[in-house]
Amino acid sequence: RSRRVAILNQKGGTGKTTTAVNLAAGIADRGYDVLLIDVDAQGNVGTSLGIRGERTLYHLLVEEGTTPDDVIVPVRGHLDVITADATLALAEVFLARIDTGRDRILRDRMASLRGKYQYIVLDCGPSLSLLNQNALSFADEVLIPVSCDYLALVGVKQVLKTLKDIDQHLGHTVKLSGVVPTFFDARTRLAREAVDTLSGHFKERLYEPIRRSTRLAEAPSHRQTIFEYAPDSSGADDYRRLVARYVSNAAPV
Amino acid sequence: RSRRVAILNQKGGTGKTTTAVNLAAGIADRGYDVLLIDVDAQGNVGTSLGIRGERTLYHLLVEEGTTPDDVIVPVRGHLDVITADATLALAEVFLARIDTGRDRILRDRMASLRGKYQYIVLDCGPSLSLLNQNALSFADEVLIPVSCDYLALVGVKQVLKTLKDIDQHLGHTVKLSGVVPTFFDARTRLAREAVDTLSGHFKERLYEPIRRSTRLAEAPSHRQTIFEYAPDSSGADDYRRLVARYVSNAAPV
Ligand SMILES: Nc1ncnc2c1ncn2[C@@H]1O[C@H](COP(=O)(O)OP(=O)(O)OP(=O)(O)O)[C@@H](O)[C@H]1O
Numbered sequence: 001r002s003r004r005v006a007i008l009n010q011k012g013g014t015g016k017t018t019t020a021v022n023l024a025a026g027i028a029d030r031g032y033d034v035l036l037i038d039v040d041a042q043g044n045v046g047t048s049l050g051i052r053g054e055r056t057l058y059h060l061l062v063e064e065g066t067t068p069d070d071v072i073v074p075v076r077g078h079l080d081v082i083t084a085d086a087t088l089a090l091a092e093v094f095l096a097r098i099d100t101g102r103d104r105i106l107r108d109r110m111a112s113l114r115g116k117y118q119y120i121v122l123d124c125g126p127s128l129s130l131l132n133q134n135a136l137s138f139a140d141e142v143l144i145p146v147s148c149d150y151l152a153l154v155g156v157k158q159v160l161k162t163l164k165d166i167d168q169h170l171g172h173t174v175k176l177s178g179v180v181p182t183f184f185d186a187r188t189r190l191a192r193e194a195v196d197t198l199s200g201h202f203k204e205r206l207y208e209p210i211r212r213s214t215r216l217a218e219a220p221s222h223r224q225t226i227f228e229y230a231p232d233s234s235g236a237d238d239y240r241r242l243v244a245r246y247v248s249n250a251a252p253v
Numbered sequence: 254r255s256r257r258v259a260i261l262n263q264k265g266g267t268g269k270t271t272t273a274v275n276l277a278a279g280i281a282d283r284g285y286d287v288l289l290i291d292v293d294a295q296g297n298v299g300t301s302l303g304i305r306g307e308r309t310l311y312h313l314l315v316e317e318g319t320t321p322d323d324v325i326v327p328v329r330g331h332l333d334v335i336t337a338d339a340t341l342a343l344a345e346v347f348l349a350r351i352d353t354g355r356d357r358i359l360r361d362r363m364a365s366l367r368g369k370y371q372y373i374v375l376d377c378g379p380s381l382s383l384l385n386q387n388a389l390s391f392a393d394e395v396l397i398p399v400s401c402d403y404l405a406l407v408g409v410k411q412v413l414k415t416l417k418d419i420d421q422h423l424g425h426t427v428k429l430s431g432v433v434p435t436f437f438d439a440r441t442r443l444a445r446e447a448v449d450t451l452s453g454h455f456k457e458r459l460y461e462p463i464r465r466s467t468r469l470a471e472a473p474s475h476r477q478t479i480f481e482y483a484p485d486s487s488g489a490d491d492y493r494r495l496v497a498r499y500v501s502n503a504a505p506v
Pocket residue numbers: 011012013014015016017018019040044124125126182183184210211212213214215216217218220263264265266379402403404405
């Protein structure tokens with residue numbers, strides 16, 4: 001049965017998309033079938049991989065009769081994508097105007113995909129939105145990338161609260177599979193202190209940090225994953241390590 | 254008449270809050286009366302300055318009878334703030350359910366403040382949201398902080414489209430007062446190329462870059478502006494320069 005993980009953090013620029021893309025690509029490189037879903041109107045997943053969907057997540061959510069196959073785009077061996085673009089912002093308004101079950105629309109639309117993919121990765125946007133609630137109601141696990149700075153640290157509390165709300169109000173339990181420190185720079189005290197704080201709080205669920213690396217920022221400009229663009233870089237090493245740990249982790253019970 | 258500027262970019266983590274807080278503080282330091290409004294459910298403005306409003310922007314927008322004075326909190330000499338917190342996410346749903354004029358609620362609520370402040374700065378969240386439409390319908394100008402990386406660069410197109418939509422569909426013209434490159438690091442080619450690209454496109458409207466500086470990331474952890482925390486740092490120099498240029502720019506015609 002498939003593992004579905006949402007990459008979540010309402011704080012902007014904490015490395016969600018970079019993590020979603022490279023996690024999905026790294027898992028696919030190991031031969032598993034992976035679906036990567038862009039749940040953010042910025043459409044950075046498609047941008048990072050050099051693809052545009054004719055039809056997007058917006059259509060799946062809002063237009064009657066759209067099936068997952070209508071919006072799925074194969075992008076690499078073993079890696080398929082559902083893209084998003086600015087029209088997804090209209091999906092948020094559409095969802096807000098539904099009276100009941102507005103958090104389950106994605107789950108319902110994806111039901112026909114049962115078992116097709118071994119891993120489903122959802123790249124969430126920086127918001128407390130109904131779209132993200134839909135992603136969380138569909139996912140079984142969450143990975144939280146946290147940049148190593150103060151404002152991202154304060155944002156972690158809100159992420160945990162979001163998960164608790166999904167549990168309590170929507171009756172859907174999402175397992176916190178891990179917290180990933182990003183933009184780590186061992187030379188700056190703020191970053192080291194951020195990792196210490198996260199480590200004290202999350203203990204064994206803290207993943208090894210992803211180091212700040214210009215290669216990670218350059219890869220999307222070449223429409224490549226870090227493994228394609230700079231396979232020997234620290235960014236590739238760090239994400240390879242993340243993939244290995246994530247795949248070897250037990251799926252949620 | 255007051256100048257109202259929205260700090261806008263739907264891309265996450267491009268330095269919007271850091272710019273909003275230090276721009277507002279720098280202008281107030283020159284003796285002007287400034288109101289800084291947090292339009293983001295993350296509430297990072299209050300966090301960065303060490304304050305919490307009992308009542309927030311949510312109350313002003315959603316609760317009948319709330320006036321600006323009920324939610325304004327004086328935080329420094331010449332600097333007042335309207336804070337936000339996670340309840341603001343509920344305001345988005347509230348706005349989505351209004352049939353007409355859902356972009357003008359903020360403007361209507363703020364009407365009684367006419368002339369009280371010489372500058373009003375609005376810190377927008379990373380989204381294409383009705384809340385941001387409200388901020389833009391209230392503002393007369395926009396400053397766009399853009400981090401010096403590829404994904405932020407592709408996001409600029411969307412910001413310009415957002416401004417055009419406000420103009421065409423909501424009949425409200427917002428002047429693009431400037432684009433501010435952030436997280437600039439002269440040693441990385443990606444950053445230099447990003448500034449070149451922005452310069453080619455925006456020409457004289459491009460502000461001097463704000464350099465990446467750990468002090469800027471540390472300041473909020475001390476609940477201080479950069480001018481309080483590290484007045485001699487490059488971060489303080491860069492934002493002082495930005496304030497000087499912004500204040501000396503002609504207000505929109
Ligand atoms: N470890 C890293 N080192 C250097 N640059 C990075 C790193 N991780 C991500 N980046 C770059 O930093 C920027 C922000 O990262 P990214 O877009 O992945 O964050 P995000 O959380 O998805 O942002 P948003 O909140 O806007 O969705 C991007 O330009 C990305 O390429």
